[in-house]
Amino acid sequence: ETGVTQTPRHLVMGMTNKKSLKCEQHLGHNAMYWYKQSAKKPLELMFVYNFKEQTENNSVPSRFSPECPNSSHLFLHLHTLQPEDSALYLCASRQLASAGEQFFGPGTRLTVL
């Protein structure tokens, strides 16, 4: 596997379910990001991890819980979501010492019923 991978690619869940999204980067980067992309809205930054430490939480509701066990893996744990949380969730990584390019995964299309 190369680049940034995300699983699952599609997820349908009820409002009372608990699920997790997984992201893995094979690029040796030291920063990872979660973004939310909803229809007709700009890409929203949710969480930032630098060297496995969370450095930013952009006022994300607590029903979204990130986890970064090491510099290659990033999880987003989902619990009691709302229908308005349906969106494309994108993971990205970058090397902090480099110019600034972020590498994105293909995303997880989440539908909350």
Add this chain to the structure above:
Amino acid sequence: SQQGEEDPQALSIQEGENATMNCSYKTSINNLQWYRQNSGRGLVHLILIRSNEREKHSGRLRVTLDTSKKSSSLLITASRAADTASYFCATEYAYSGAGSYQLTFGKGTKLSVIP
């Protein structure tokens, strides 16, 4: 907010024509980046221009940056049907003084290239 705003929201051109997309932002930046997204997929980085640069080229792409006007443009020359996608500008700034960087994205321009 640093948020970039792309213009136009949608653009439809014939194959072989040039496509120009514009981006405006609000405050100081380290750099400005352009990304491309095919429908429902992840974003792909196209080009980065630093705040002290005015123009940059990469293949059929030309990016300009005017920091006095807080604006950038992306030109795709000799467009192809495969260029059909959404294009986003993203501005980067450093925050927290701890080597942390954020990208702030605009809503994007949806480009359709008709064969």
